[in-house]
Amino acid sequence: MTAELDEGLERVEVDAPLDLAFQGVVRLIVGGIAEQADFGFEAMDDLQLAIERLLAETGGDGRVKISFELGDGVVRTRIGPLREGRLAAALQESNGEPGTLSLARILSAVVDSFGVEPALDGQIVVRLEKLGTPRP
Amino acid sequence: MSGSGNGARAARQREDRELLRRYHEQGDTAAREQLIARHLPLVRSLARRYAGRGEPLEDIEQVGAIGLIKAIDRFDVERQVSLATYATPNVVGEIKRHFRDKGWAIRVPRSLQELNARMSSAIDDLTGRLGHSPSVGEIAESLGTTKEEVLEALEVGSAYTALSLDAGPAGSDDDGDPMETIGGEDAEFDRSEDRATIGPALERLPDREREILRMRFEEGLPQTQIAERVGLSQMHVSRLIRRSLAAMREELE
Numbered sequence: 001m002t003a004e005l006d007e008g009l010e011r012v013e014v015d016a017p018l019d020l021a022f023q024g025v026v027r028l029i030v031g032g033i034a035e036q037a038d039f040g041f042e043a044m045d046d047l048q049l050a051i052e053r054l055l056a057e058t059g060g061d062g063r064v065k066i067s068f069e070l071g072d073g074v075v076r077t078r079i080g081p082l083r084e085g086r087l088a089a090a091l092q093e094s095n096g097e098p099g100t101l102s103l104a105r106i107l108s109a110v111v112d113s114f115g116v117e118p119a120l121d122g123q124i125v126v127r128l129e130k131l132g133t134p135r136p
Numbered sequence: 137m138s139g140s141g142n143g144a145r146a147a148r149q150r151e152d153r154e155l156l157r158r159y160h161e162q163g164d165t166a167a168r169e170q171l172i173a174r175h176l177p178l179v180r181s182l183a184r185r186y187a188g189r190g191e192p193l194e195d196i197e198q199v200g201a202i203g204l205i206k207a208i209d210r211f212d213v214e215r216q217v218s219l220a221t222y223a224t225p226n227v228v229g230e231i232k233r234h235f236r237d238k239g240w241a242i243r244v245p246r247s248l249q250e251l252n253a254r255m256s257s258a259i260d261d262l263t264g265r266l267g268h269s270p271s272v273g274e275i276a277e278s279l280g281t282t283k284e285e286v287l288e289a290l291e292v293g294s295a296y297t298a299l300s301l302d303a304g305p306a307g308s309d310d311d312g313d314p315m316e317t318i319g320g321e322d323a324e325f326d327r328s329e330d331r332a333t334i335g336p337a338l339e340r341l342p343d344r345e346r347e348i349l350r351m352r353f354e355e356g357l358p359q360t361q362i363a364e365r366v367g368l369s370q371m372h373v374s375r376l377i378r379r380s381l382a383a384m385r386e387e388l389e
Contacts, residue, residue, distance in 0.1 A: 024291055031272070031287045040269030041259055042359050045374050052378070056385050101338055101353055106381065109353045133269055 010036065010070040018055060018064050026066070027052060037070045039132040046110035047075060047130045053106055054079055054126060057087050073132040080125035088116050088124045148174075152219045160213050171208050171219065172201070178220055179204050182227050186235065196231055203230030229386070251289040254279060256371040263360055263370065338384060345380040352377055 034044035069076040090103040117125045158167035179200040207223035262270035351357045363370045
């Protein structure tokens with residue numbers, strides 16, 4: 001894991017196995033990142049859930065790079081490159097039939113914005129942006 | 137693989153399918169027994185991967201056999217997937233759950249378990265008092281501990297939740313390891329087919345969990361409001377959401 005200061009933005013990069021056994025480690029790191037951004041419990045929990053569900057969809061094979069940028073009350077996350085074509089399709093699905101629960105719908109509820117960027121060799125990078133709850 | 141190898145495998149799959157039909161359509165329990173016996177070598181093979189981790193191999197095999205039986209009982213004969221492919225994640229999931237369940241009691245320090253237990257009411261109290269979702273720093277201060285310990289204790293709760301999926305619907309138990317599936321194309325087909333049936337996976341959740349998911353992801357309510365509506369703590373709601381989503385995902389494996 002590396003961390004650096006870049007023009008007021010803190011940047012943290014993690015390269016972790018996708019194996020289920022490391023989910024807790026990733027969740028702890030995300031919690032630490034959210035804490036640094038002064039997120040409340042709920043916003044932190046949302047960001048952890050978003051990343052957890054995304055990683056679960058990748059199938060648990062290989063490794064993943066996750067980078068975080070901590071701005072003023074915001075955490076921007078980039079996950080990938082990933083080889084998951086299905087993941088890109090799942091993210092581009094509409095919210096689905098009534099009574100169903102797609103990955104896109106889950107992310108819509110727990111992060112402020114998300115998207116997919118093409119990467120080299122047909123791979124993708126998933127972007128998430130989460131704002132902290134405004135404090136009085 | 138040789139042509140004769142493929143042929144033998146295809147013949148074996150046809151026999152399995154016939155036995156599955158006899159069991160599911162005619163209630164022939166002898167066919168079920170035969171299926172169990174035919175696939176015990178698969179269980180033994182998978183169990184051996186988990187040998188040498190402090191559990192007798194025989195016990196691991198028995199746990200794996202439970203996964204096999206669940207797979208046979210839940211198998212849908214209309215699915216175009218082999219029983220071995222379908223059963224493998226069930227068997228592995230059952231074995232991994234067994235290890236994880238034991239791990240909880242052994243590895244998690246009591247102090248973290250206790251902190252986790254105190255945290256739930258602390259978060260609710262602080263949310264009410266401060267008028268916003270408390271930060272990790274605020275939770276730590278109210279409990280007289282460090283931010284790091286709060287994060288660790290939260291993680292302990294998440295880990296425990298992940299281990300407790302037995303309480304959820306009858307899922308296939310594991311997030312799956314591609315090394316532990318047989319017949320890659322079948323598994324792939326199975327997964328994409330099931331993605332379209334996430335609705336039924338949602339329907340199999342208990343009413344309370346399904347209602348919580350509906351409030352969170354259809355109504356877009358925050359955890360605090362859901363917690364008030366259902367009379368649970370915010371942390372409990374968070375765990376139920378996480379557990380339900382994981383259970384639905386596992387059901388699709």
